[in-house]
Amino acid sequence: MANSKFEYVKQFEQMQNLLPNTYIVVRIDGKGFHKFTKCYDFEKPNDEQGLKLMSFSACVVMETFPDIQIAYGQSDEFSFVLKKDSELYSRRSDKIATCVCSTFTSVYTLNFEKFMKKPLQFPYIPIFDARCVCYPDLQNIRDYLSWRQADCHINNLYNTCFWGLVQKGMNKQESEKTLAGTNAGDKNELLFSKLGKNYNNELEMFKKGTTIIRQPTQERVNLKVELDVDSKEQQKLNKKQKKKQKYKDLNQQELNQLPNQQKEDLQVKEFYVDIIKDNFWIENKAYILL
8 A cells, every 4th residue: 555644544443353262253144134035035934945045155155264164054144163273364353254244145145046036136135244253162162053053943943833823824913922932842732733744844954054064075076087099089080189188087996996096175065963962073073173
């Protein structure tokens, strides 16, 4: 930036650097999504394509920012956990929050019509806010993610009952009154007896939300080798072409025989599982890298 007499205004800027040696959680939330989803006729209580769009956007965010080790999302929110020693943007809170949020929003907007089969129209556009929170240890991270998944279960069970009653003919006020003071057991019984639904048969995505991590995958990307060609096949080639066919696809057996050709890579993957219990963390501790 060129020096000028106006440069003093930079002194008014305040930068907040997040605490070192702590996990950074960036949580994004949809703003005004009640009106937004109503405008585009999202299915109630859950729109599968809408949730897949959220997950797709989150996967792109994880691929864009390698420091993100795990993400969890449900409804109109997603949380991204950055590794403890991350130096992304020198740990500047505003920079991390805005870059993660803008990336997510851009991907969501660009792919909306692809997933939802209808174009966006102004003024009903997707808007997300974001915040950064630091947590000192892995137990705090697990408790945070458990909190979000518990919230997913509670809200989804309620909404499944609420919208089921509305679709059966009740108005919203009557549905709210019917559900007032009920516990989880009451709601499950209501679903079964009045709506003919077994909550256990609902999609895991709806009940548990979406967890995204990186796992190893045996990936062979455009794995080809140069082979000399002196067969009859060569005679059919144009004379101007070289007498070497540069690339030829190998079959699976040939691939396995090639030394140093397997590429173990970490690939972003989605899961609809219980992350409150220990099993998930034990099975994936080598890949989450927390």
